[in-house]
Amino acid sequence: MxxxxxxxxxxxxxxxxxxxxxxxxxxxxxxxxxxxxxxxxxxxxxxxxxxxxNQIARSLLGQRTRTVGVIVPTVALPFFGEIAAGVERALATRGYRTLLCNSMGRTEAEREYLDQLRGNRVDGVISGAHNDSIPEYATTQLPVVTIDRELAPHIPNVRADNRAGGRLATELLLNRGSRRPVLFTSTSSTRNLREAGYREVLSEAGIEPLVVTVNFHTPEPERSRQIHAALDQHAAAIDAVFATDDLMAGTVLEWARRAGRRVPDDLRVIGFDGTEAVRRAMPWLSTVQQPIAALCETAVQRLLGLIDSGPSNGPESAVPPAELPVTLIEGATT
CATH class of the missing domain: 1.10.260.40 (lambda repressor-like DNA-binding domains)
Incomplete structure (x- = not known):
């Protein structure tokens, strides 16, 4: 005994x-x-x-710790909070624990977290943070999968079909009569596929695009102030807003209320993400909904597959992203 x-x-x-x-x-x-x-x-x-x-003893023997690191900008943002919760649930059903890291939009913080996760001998990492210039990802021997983020050609990226979502949102605005929709987004670049979808639809309609950027890492109330200022600047020219996240769309609706713009008569507004939290708070908001549960499940499946087989580094092992379909939800704002 x-x-x-x-x-x-x-x-x-x-x-x-x-x-x-x-x-x-x-x-x-x-x-x-x-x-x-x-x-x-x-x-x-x-x-x-x-x-x-004894997980530590097992890791020192070269065995698995059955622990996965998850890096997000902050769980205070509804999308990343639900991503973190969904990944944790998907891992728990497979007997894995989660170490959650909030990078707070800081590159150095993410690099420090990645180093700490290696020190804790996690079996792999799922990253949804949006920081650039982190070369350690390209060389780490840890299995890594990203959600809605491109890091390196050999690192699997699981994301919603952002280009199709951008097209759906813009097409809806035009179909409802808008002829001068502005895009509000975090960063404007060729890698912004929601922007690419917006630009494609406007090009096909012969309409000049108007893109305004407000970084989502900008703390409140400064972020709302920048959105309001941009709307004040372009108020006379625009009749619709496609915001690439629902929180930004909510700020646009607040500006419209203060400016006396009737929604959707004077201004049509559509967002992106469709999280449970925002759907409860603003059920009337038109939005493009990401399949968050499926994104989490797919990312976990991809990561555990890498853990079982071992990561393969180098451009010769480039893997295409896994793109999951989005859903257009039309509410009272369009």
Missing amino acids: PNHTREPSLTDVAARAGVSPTTVSRVLNNRGYLSQHTKDRVAQAIDELQYRP
Whole structure:
């Protein structure tokens, strides 16, 4: 019988289950063929003894810690909060723990977190942060998967079909009668696929695009002040706004209320993301909804596949992004 004055050991579990310590280790690490009867006996012994494997010791032996690092800008933003929660749920169902890191939009903070995660010997990393110039990702031996972020050709990127979403939003505004829709987005570049969809639709309609950038890392109330100032500047010229996140769309609606612009008669507004939190707060907002649960599930599947097979670095192993379909939700704002 084990000594109950100390934590039970793997040897205690083996004795209770009537198997060898090696068999217990194989069950814990899911290695090799084992009968269901043996797995059940070991599981029952673990439960009876309340045995907790020493994760640090296992990592030092080169075994898995069954821990994954998740890096996001901040869970205070609804989209990233729901991404973090969804990834954690998907990992937990597979017996993995999550170490959550908020980069707060700072490149140096993300680099420090990545170094800490390596030090904690996590099995892999899922990154949804939006910082640039982090070369460590391209060289790390850790399996890495990103959500809505391009890091390196060999790092799998799971994202919504942003270009199609940009097209859907812009087409809806034009179909509702708008002829001067402005795009509000975080950064304007060829990598911004929501912007690309917006520009494509306007080009096909012979309409000149108007793009305003307000970085989503800008803290409140400065972010709202910049959005209001840009709307004041272009008020006379625009009749619709496509905001590439719902919080920005909400700020546009607040400006419209203050400016006496009737929505949707004088100004049509559509956002992007469609998180549960914002849908509850603003159920009337038209938006392009991302499949958040599917994004999380796909990212976890991709990462665990890399953990099982080992990452492959280099441009020769470039992998195309996994793009998941979006859903157009029309509300009272269009």
